[in-house]
Amino acid sequence: MKINLKSMKMMNKRMILRYLIENGAASRMEVSRFTKLTPSTISRIVSELSSENLVEEIGYSDKSQIGRKPVNVSVTKRFLSSIIFNVGVEQTTVAIGFFDKSIKEIKRFSTVNLESFISTVNDTLENIKERYPLNHELTSIVFAFPGIVNAQNATVIYAPNLNWRNLNLRDVIKYGYRIIADNEANLSVLAESISSxxxxxxxxxxxxxxxxxxxxxxxxxxxxxxxxxxxxxxxxxxxxxxxxxxxxxxxxxxxxxxxxxxxxxxxxxxxxxxxxxxxxxxxxxxxxxxxxxxxxxxxxxxxxxxxxxxxxxxxxxxxxxxxxxxxxxxxxxxxxxxxxxxxxxxxxxxxxxxxxxxxxxxxTIFETIEAPVSGANVLAIEMLINNLD
Ligand SMILES: [Zn+2]
CATH class of the missing domain: 3.30.420.40 (ATPase, nucleotide binding domain)
Incomplete structure (x- = not known):
């Protein structure tokens, strides 16, 4: 990549966001110490991220020295980062994910067959849209599948145990959000690589x-x-x-x-x-x-x-x-x-x-939250960071 001012700024922005996602809330000073960027650069990028609804100020830092306590900055929970469908042969788990990597399981339903699956997914999305804040640029819908998945165009090439093939999710799920799909084991290894x-x-x-x-x-x-x-x-x-x-x-x-x-x-x-x-x-x-x-x-x-x-x-x-x-x-x-x-x-x-x-x-370290569910949210966050402009 050609390093110019714009790409350098983008790299810094991504680095700050990644730090806050991985380490939780921190003061601008702490972020500055870790990233080796000047406090004024941090302040400028944090304001930009804040205007894009990605970070917000939350309370004061405990790690204070003498004097005024610094304000903590955190990734926002104002929008969902992901709506997740972990598709199993018998059962599908639905969960929602946030930018701080937290996950909440919503429900489980029997996978049954393709037709009923698609209809349940659409009903579930409608329901989640009414109950939780989504954002057209920031929220992704992520599917985890047992099978071969073209992760670039969200297509299930072949899921042997479901006998589904050539299923392009972007064709069947008509929703104005980014749709991502991947294999359940790939998402599981991704989740472990970030979390354990x-x-x-x-x-x-x-x-x-x-x-x-x-x-x-x-x-x-x-x-x-x-x-x-x-x-x-x-x-x-x-x-x-x-x-x-x-x-x-x-x-x-x-x-x-x-x-x-x-x-x-x-x-x-x-x-x-x-x-x-x-x-x-x-x-x-x-x-x-x-x-x-x-x-x-x-x-x-x-x-x-x-x-x-x-x-x-x-x-x-x-x-x-x-x-x-x-x-x-x-x-x-x-x-x-x-x-x-x-x-x-x-x-x-x-x-x-x-x-x-x-x-x-x-x-796996994942028990209550399924590993592919956690990995699906990590993938959605990664995509978001990589698509920042
Ligand atoms: Zn085989």
Whole structure:
């Protein structure tokens, strides 16, 4: 980029906004110390951001020295930064996001089929518009999908477990706001890279998204690996059984997601008339994990394949991406807590010498707020910052 006065000013503006988003309210002096910009430059840019409704003054700083307390500046909560639809095979979560990265879940609805989904989305948007402040320039509508998504033009290329293809959201959601779509695992790895201390410091992170299917989000050298056809890191569709005749929704045979999703162990447990508590597969899987922890024999047998194939998926991730951290999450966010010990034992048996010593395995830090929901808001904020003029 050619550095001229205008682009320099823009870089400073973005830097100040990013500082306030990441660190919360701060006085102009604190921002100046961090950014190394002069107090007068900070004041000028803050006034500009304030006139654009992006920041506002809120109260006084506690970190005061003697004398007059400095005024704190914060990103505004006057408008939503995002309205989020985290689309799952069974259920869709609706949430709203703000510029300070806070999120509020609004509701959940059954995803059912494409027609009813689009109609529920439009009704929900109408409802949110009446209850919350939106801004045509600042608010984005973000969709997270289990599948291959062209993030540049908000098109679902193929969502295998929903059997939706070539769905351009900008064609079906007629709303005067920016519409963004991305893959749920990509958004999850983005959320972790901004929010968790170990991931912030890492260059290479992998998010293994386990739900009704299996997705992958790889962040390599701080960049999401989307691939040239947006199918990068689709670990769920790597083959783990070469001679398998189990056909996957993707068209291939023997894919990881046909062996290690949350569904199979539930079906296995329930096949002889037994029932697990819970309405969805995710809820039932949680019950099953608790039985596993209590050494229940049937639960252990039902989960054997899941653990075995998941450990193979993990070793494939290690040998392909060599990440510093592998984060597991999705439908049930405590897989490593319940099965980590056993998974690690099996990974160790197959790993090349020295390769897994420095790899951190853990569950996602996101529990109450789903990781793709948080990532969707981060993406909306990023887009907003990048589109500033
Ligand atoms: Zn597949």
């Amino acid at each position: 201390e170990d991931a912030k410091k890492s260059e290479n992170i992998f998010f293994l998204y386990v739900s009704q299917g299996i997705g992958g989000g790889a962040m390599i050298n701080h960049q999401i690996l989307r691939g040239s056809g947006f199918a990068g890191a689709e670990i769920g569709h790597t083959v783990v059984e070469a001679k398998s005749d189990i056909k996957c929704h993707c068209g291939n045979y023997g894919c990881l997601e046909r062996y290690a999703s949350l569904i199979l162990p539930v079906i296995e447990y329930e096949k002889n008339g037994r029932r697990l508590d819970g309405k969805t597969y995710t809820e039932k899987f949680k019950t099953l994990a608790e039985l596993y922890a209590k050494q229940d024999k049937v639960a252990r047998a039902s989960l054997e394949g899941f653990i075995q194939y998941l450990s193979i998926g993990l070793i494939n991730i290690i040998n392909t991406f060599n990440p510093e951290i592998i984060i597991i999450g999705g439908g049930f966010n405590k897989i490593w807590k319940y099965f980590g010990k056993e998974l690690y034992r099996r990974i160790s048996d197959r790993a090349m010498p020295g390769v897994i010593d420095n790899v951190i395995f853990r569950d």
